[in-house]
Amino acid sequence: MEKTTKILLGHGSGGRLTHNFIQSTLLKKFDNPILSELADSAVIDYQEKIAFTTDSFVVSPLFFPGGDIGKLAVTGTINDLVMLGALPEYISLALIIEEGLEISILEKIIDSISSYAKAAAVKVVTGDTKVVEKLAADKLFINTSGIGRLLTSRKLSVKNISCQDKIIITGNIAEHGFSVLAKRKELDLKLNIKSDCASLNGLILPLLEKTTGIKFMRDPTRGGIATTLNEIAEASNLGIFIDEKNIPVSKKIKAVSELLGIDSLYVANEGKALLVVVPEEADKVIRLLRRHPLGKNAEIIGTVVKKPAGRVILRTVFNTERILDMLTSEPLPRIC
């Protein structure tokens, strides 16, 4: 791909360009062991270990089936903390608002933030409000940063992953991305796809008490499971073998994916986690996950292998094998 001097939408895709930008620009400048973990949250060693995370949300439209930008922000930040094995406790809320936005819309979104924060026992403890003139931003952008208390003394880290570990997805994929896309194309009533946007604290945190077999977790948001699996493969320098027929996906999503020609493996999830689990515990983890409504479709979808190091291999439903690459450009901008 040609080198670009301008920021492309792909730089925000969560895929290859984002990855390169982070590696070549951000990590070089801000090199420190906490950031270079490139986990969803930073873990900060006070006397008690805490996790710290940030995310901006620029989703368009602001409301979509199954959620809105406010729910997305709170649950997204909660999930980033949960992925580190932290109990989410405090979040910040920073609003960048376009002049002229209806206050009733803002209030609806804030209600949503409030109710999902309360449901997860998370407190909004600091905030900031900026308003920019008309056309200088698109309606509303939200940043939520979060702090959580680390629950587990075992460090969840991509460095713990080894061959034969199992890859688990906690449920059906691609529902968030397609729900936003359907809304945007005004196909939402026809397609009736709801975003999976949800807080994962209730599903994941109890699990960590019942098994020590989980080595690493990440929520496959922008770029979908394909991108997250590639990140895990690269960071662990191991291969990942995925069996497509085991990936849980609803019939509706399959149909939309074919209709629109967009591969579900690259489409954002907002209420799912990928877990890397020791092989002996994988079945137990699946059993535990399926007891919870958010985990009822959990499946083992793959295995960590030695080679090809840093790559993801997909055995397709047609029984062929191919490399599953990271996303390069952005098929679905502003999905979160």
Added chain:
Amino acid sequence: MEKTTKILLGHGSGGRLTHNFIQSTLLKKFDNPILSELADSAVIDYQEKIAFTTDSFVVSPLFFPGGDIGKLAVTGTINDLVMLGALPEYISLALIIEEGLEISILEKIIDSISSYAKAAAVKVVTGDTKVVEKLAADKLFINTSGIGRLLTSRKLSVKNISCQDKIIITGNIAEHGFSVLAKRKELDLKLNIKSDCASLNGLILPLLEKTTGIKFMRDPTRGGIATTLNEIAEASNLGIFIDEKNIPVSKKIKAVSELLGIDSLYVANEGKALLVVVPEEADKVIRLLRRHPLGKNAEIIGTVVKKPAGRVILRTVFNTERILDMLTSEPLPRIC
């Protein structure tokens, strides 16, 4: 003022509308004792107390004499932590980038963030990058959230303030706002006003070891010292009497203020602090401040009084007295 159903620029002014929006919408929804302190950072009681803060930056233009959006973000977040008596340690960095931005511009800004973070021994430990399509945002918005370790067991709180306490400003006012405005109007070369944008950790934190007389601190950013003084008066339910002739302001700023008809008291500072100090310690604090380059123009500018409760009274340079009100609308949008 007529009630509005739309977001106005004034909602982001840091003045009355912002205040009302926070009170009527945000505080109602997210009511908790940490947030309702409405301090610049949240203080979170882990085993060791930490402070937590967030700010988004939407300044236009991205570069101005004395700084840029990156320097502004880092120093602004550092200062919010310092105002609570916390040693800034960790920040997050979330970028919302307009598609098409020159990467070289972004790199310059990231260099700036990196160097000011390093200078203050602050680590960027987590981040997020979003790109939106052309015209959906104006070039670049930055959110930085920060965590610091509380250095002082004495709690700095507006609730400690009492009558006779002295109000101190650490230096010349209004330089940030006028520098951005001059750049925007392409008067920058002619007026040659540099933003005061600076990290206050080196000025303020050593001070807290040398005196126990400081009761409260706040950096008078958006809305200027007039707005911050009003916030202090309201929150403490005491009056504040300010003597205009003691307010340090450069000749250049005085001239520009008259030229443009904008009152310096409402113009943003980005490297200044307002301190509320017990009367016995005020002279000592001034002496200590003046030893540091960032505090060389520090002055006692006023006194806390019993009445009128919640209001700020200004004795003008013409020896008349008037109520100094909070900002209602936004004279200078996107100053930070």
